[in-house]
Amino acid sequence: MFDWVLDLLFPPRCPVCGRYTEGRDMWCDSCFAGVVKPHRLPLEAEMHGLFAGGVWALGVYEAGLRDMLRQLKYDGRKNLLPGLHQYIAAGIRRLPLTGGHGRRPEAGNGSPGDGQGGLIDREGRRQAVVAVPVPLHPDRLRERGFNQSELLFREPLAALEIPLQSALVRCRATTPQFGLTAAERSRNLQGAFALADGGEMAGKKVIIVDDIMTTGTTLLECARVLKSAGAVSVMGIVAASGRK
Structure with a gap:
């Protein structure tokens, strides 16, 4: 009864264009088709060497998707x-590395089906894998009340039976990356991440998940820690990126 009254007073609308939708907090078909654009990102040499499975963006950081991610964060x-989970789940299912079906995403670096960092091996068997969110500094986490990367990815990955493990900690506060040069970003994040207590990574395939990738410096620093801890391979999945 309450839902019926709520829909009558505040009809469900697409979070991007405002068109009426069948369900609350869900996309219209047109906007949804326009944002789900999984693609493998081009990487510099150092990142390419660390990320055997590549780094994948599920869409482009622009327009309505950018607004939704900013409003959450x-x-x-x-x-x-709910709408962001729908988007992320659809994007992940289309990645060849997760055995997804449909159109093959474009590869910006390397071969997406190389079997090195994927979740499905050459014989179609599921690999043991764990997802690790990019952590926030404790002060920022208390201020915000949540880690947006965990909120975005935990539920869609759980549907694929991929556990999300907080295996990294941010051990020192850093200045915001926005407006810094590539060299300044690298210096800013050096030594900022460490393995969490109990964050055993030896022999595991790891997916680092984050909301946005700009230069990739954050993912790079996280990957260094995880590889040093014995991760067999590392790949990255971000909700969106300005890189194409």
């Missing part, structure tokens, strides 16, 4: 999570 708009 900075305004705490958790009501946007």
